Amino acid sequence: MAADVHSKGVTWDTPNGNLAPVEHLPNSRSESPTPGLVEGTEPGAGQERAMFVHTQSFEDLTADVELTGSRPSETEEVEEKEQQREGEGGGGADTVDEPRQDVQAIVREKEEDVTSETWRSHKKHVFVLSEAGKPIYTRYGSEEALSTTMGVMMALVSFVEADKNVILSIHADGFRVVFLRKSPLVLVCVSRSGQSDGELWRELHYVYYQILSLLTLPQLQRVFQQRQSFDLRRLLAGSERVTAGLLRLLETDAGLMLNATMSLPLCSTTRNIVCTSLQAASSKNLVFSILLAGNRLVALIRKKEQHLHHTDLHLLSNLASSSSSFRQGEGWTPVCLPKFNASGFFHAHISYLEPSSDLCLMLVSTDREDFFNLSDCKQRFLERLKKRNAYQALKEALHSPTYPVSQVGIPELWHFVYKSKSSGLYTSPELPVPYRTEEEQERLMELYQYLHSRLHHPTRPLRSIYRCTNTENLLAWSTSGFELYLCFSPLATKALAMSAVTKLLKWIRKEEDRLFILNSLTY
Amino acid sequence: MTAMRVDAKVVMLGKESVGKTSLVERYVHHRFLVGPYQNTIGAAFVAKSINVGDKVITLGIWDTAGSERYEAMSRIYYRGARAAIVCYDLTDNSSFQRARFWVKELQTFEEHCKIYLCGTKNDLVEGDRSARQVDFHDVQDFVEEIGAQHIETSSKTGNNVDALFMKVAEDFSNSAFELLPEEKGVNLDPKKNSYLYTCCHH
Numbered sequence: 252m253a254a255d256v257h258s259k260g261v262t263w264d265t266p267n268g269n270l271a272p273v274e275h276l277p278n279s280r281s282e283s284p285t286p287g288l289v290e291g292t293e294p295g296a297g298q299e300r301a302m303f304v305h306t307q308s309f310e311d312l313t314a315d316v317e318l319t320g321s322r323p324s325e326t327e328e329v330e331e332k333e334q335q336r337e338g339e340g341g342g343g344a345d346t347v348d349e350p351r352q353d354v355q356a357i358v359r360e361k362e363e364d365v366t367s368e369t370w371r372s373h374k375k376h377v378f379v380l381s382e383a384g385k386p387i388y389t390r391y392g393s394e395e396a397l398s399t400t401m402g403v404m405m406a407l408v409s410f411v412e413a414d415k416n417v418i419l420s421i422h423a424d425g426f427r428v429v430f431l432r433k434s435p436l437v438l439v440c441v442s443r444s445g446q447s448d449g450e451l452w453r454e455l456h457y458v459y460y461q462i463l464s465l466l467t468l469p470q471l472q473r474v475f476q477q478r479q480s481f482d483l484r485r486l487l488a489g490s491e492r493v494t495a496g497l498l499r500l501l502e503t504d505a506g507l508m509l510n511a512t513m514s515l516p517l518c519s520t521t522r523n524i525v526c527t528s529l530q531a532a533s534s535k536n537l538v539f540s541i542l543l544a545g546n547r548l549v550a551l552i553r554k555k556e557q558h559l560h561h562t563d564l565h566l567l568s569n570l571a572s573s574s575s576s577f578r579q580g581e582g583w584t585p586v587c588l589p590k591f592n593a594s595g596f597f598h599a600h601i602s603y604l605e606p607s608s609d610l611c612l613m614l615v616s617t618d619r620e621d622f623f624n625l626s627d628c629k630q631r632f633l634e635r636l637k638k639r640n641a642y643q644a645l646k647e648a649l650h651s652p653t654y655p656v657s658q659v660g661i662p663e664l665w666h667f668v669y670k671s672k673s674s675g676l677y678t679s680p681e682l683p684v685p686y687r688t689e690e691e692q693e694r695l696m697e698l699y700q701y702l703h704s705r706l707h708h709p710t711r712p713l714r715s716i717y718r719c720t721n722t723e724n725l726l727a728w729s730t731s732g733f734e735l736y737l738c739f740s741p742l743a744t745k746a747l748a749m750s751a752v753t754k755l756l757k758w759i760r761k762e763e764d765r766l767f768i769l770n771s772l773t774y
Numbered sequence: 775m776t777a778m779r780v781d782a783k784v785v786m787l788g789k790e791s792v793g794k795t796s797l798v799e800r801y802v803h804h805r806f807l808v809g810p811y812q813n814t815i816g817a818a819f820v821a822k823s824i825n826v827g828d829k830v831i832t833l834g835i836w837d838t839a840g841s842e843r844y845e846a847m848s849r850i851y852y853r854g855a856r857a858a859i860v861c862y863d864l865t866d867n868s869s870f871q872r873a874r875f876w877v878k879e880l881q882t883f884e885e886h887c888k889i890y891l892c893g894t895k896n897d898l899v900e901g902d903r904s905a906r907q908v909d910f911h912d913v914q915d916f917v918e919e920i921g922a923q924h925i926e927t928s929s930k931t932g933n934n935v936d937a938l939f940m941k942v943a944e945d946f947s948n949s950a951f952e953l954l955p956e957e958k959g960v961n962l963d964p965k966k967n968s969y970l971y972t973c974c975h976h
Contacts, residue, residue, distance in 0.1 A: 465843060466843070485842050486841075486842060486843045487843065488790065488841045488842060488843070489790055489813035489815075489839065489840075489841040489843070490813075490841075490843075492812070492813065493815075570815065573815075574812055574813060574814065574815045575807075575812045576795060576812060576813070576814040576815060576818050576837075577815070577818070579795065579798070579799060579802075579803070579818055579820065579837075580798075580802075580818035580819050580820035580835075580837065581818065581819045581820070582815060582816055582817070582818050582819075583816050583817050583818070583819060584815050584816020584817065584839075584844075585816060585844075585847055586816075599816075601815075619847075619850055620850065622819065626819070
């Protein structure tokens with residue numbers, strides 16, 4: 252039967268002594284003592300060591316991709332596209348990504364005719380194929396129907412590789428076709444959003460890591476070593492929702508762009524009780540205890556010397572939210588944290604504190620027999636939380652998972668994203684009225700992504716950028732301590748924007764207890 | 775250990791989308807969720823107490839994912855199980871072939887595990903006889919051959935669902951419970967579990 256594919260020596264367990272490859276440990280904190288705010292002293296900086304692996308930004312994700320020369324006309328290009336999009340903006344009938352009906356949407360997307368105009372008009376396609384050119388995943392339509400298309404993609408890749416070269420991207424007719432080669436897989440993104448190649452690579456990396464998190468790298472390599480024409484869809488069956496959720500998240504969640512996590516605003520007393528209760532509910536093989544409210548972090552406890560990577564946390568959080576099965580009982584699943592160690596599985600106990608609650612507890616262990624131990628940890632955590640009267644406070648905090656930007660007291664400021672680099676956490680107010688619709692939300696994200704890609708340009712990075720459009724004025728600023736993206740009303744001036752930064756930083760400093768997790772606890 | 779006591783470990787096995795989760799959902803929460811199909815990721819555990827005569831038996835039900843990806847993992851879910859509910863979809867013949875695979879697997883590795891073959895989605899074949907792809911008598915023959923039990927259920931209407939789990943609990947109560955007077959409740963550590971079987975049955 253089909254069982255032979257992974258019977259041979261799969262490493263289900265991560266050897267305890269060797270949890271992280273050495274190079275993943277945060278050994279290089281940025282040392283630039285530039286004027287302004289130095290890392291570690293910015294608002295929101297952790298008081299002790301950071302709980303996350305230190306990442307600059309998406310350089311870290313794309314470090315192994317060689318980005319080639321500069322593109323002189325980039326700025327104009329983006330402006331131009333923006334106008335195009337404004338032109339067609341009213342229609343907006345091209346996507347079916349309704350978050351509330353996402354599941355039906357996925358089903359519909361899979362049945363979509365790949366020769367139809369609607370299929371062609373999707374803003375962003377993502378394809379995954381094997382080196383034999385066999386389809387593994389497509390975001391829209393069915394894989395079978397696309398075998399010719401994917402064959403062409405593989406032909407392009409091989410053709411360039413035959414000359415000892417690597418195909419990175421093709422720009423044509425308002426489209427960008429971006430290739431990511433991760434043997435034994437090839438990932439391709441076809442996009443007509445204004446995103447830069449770097450941003451699209453980052454998204455493809457996420458899809459790649461998503462696949463690794465289900466299979467581990469050795470298993471992925473082994474199945475293709477055994478048979479080059481292996482149909483990987485067999486092993487990925489049932490993960491379509493997870494991948495679709497991830498792609499959706501990449502379009503809406505700034506945390507995946509910034510390599511940072513947003514924490515749930517919570518008063519510091521409650522947070523401390525939650526953290527210490529979680530810390531006390533430990534078990535021998537536990538590596539990470541993560542409490543999430545939706546995609547917001549409430550508490551993270553880790554084993555000494557072990558750091559979680561943001562990518563892994565986003566993958567975990569997406570995994571939990573993409574199946575309702577965790578609400579029906581206690582979930583127990585192998586999961587690979589690819590940035591931590593791509594070669595082995597952890598075992599995650601995933602459950603909601605209450606069936607109807609948004610509070611999801613993930614306990615990550617190295618031992619696959621640990622289920623009942625971890626189930627017990629959860630009970631102890633919950634009991635302690637209730638005994639210390641923090642559970643009610645925590646549930647109340649869920650009613651206001653975000654805050655209006657008006658709290659800052661700058662009338663022209665519409666929205667902002669602030670990332671503290673040393674803690675790896677970011678904060679952002681709720682989206683104000685002009686950005687409540689899905690298209691506008693995506694448009695704002697794309698503007699931020701554009702600023703982000705300019706700040707982190709591989710050859711010509713900027714420290715700050717001020718940009719005016721018809722509908723808003725934007726400012727982005729990166730120091731060694733923080734990264735800040737601001738969105739102002741179009742009537743705001745540059746001088747006002749600059750003074751707003753100071754005021755905002757003061758406000759964040761004042762609120763940092765509530766907005767950030769300042770203590771990083773270990774077991 | 776303060777965790778719940780589980781008397782009998784019950785594992786749900788079968789091809790993906792045959793309705794294992796729906797069956798558990800109907801039994802434990804008395805509901806049938808209409809809506810798009812949701813894959814189980816890994817496995818989900820839920821404990822449920824049931825009255826058998828004057829005894830209370832807690833079934834620890836492991837609802838496993840049907841995806842092939844988790845196949846190599848499945849042993850940790852069914853190891854030490856007292857009962858396995860192997861599900862197949864009455865309207866899908868390939869799911870019955872898959873069920874045969876699980877039966878073989880269980881016979882090889884868990885000889886003390888009672889097998890219950892469960893044909894799901896009974897409501898679909900009741901309305902439309904031509905929808906049936908797995909013949910009742912064929913399964914009956916197979917079941918007799920392997921010494922298992924056979925039942926057809928519908929999680930949508932609730933037909934036979936309680937009866938199935940009741941049967942599992944009764945069978946457990948009649949067999950192992952008396953054999954282990956000292957050791958009421960199966961030790962929760964699956965490693966010791968298998969040890970416990972070897973010393974009790976041989």
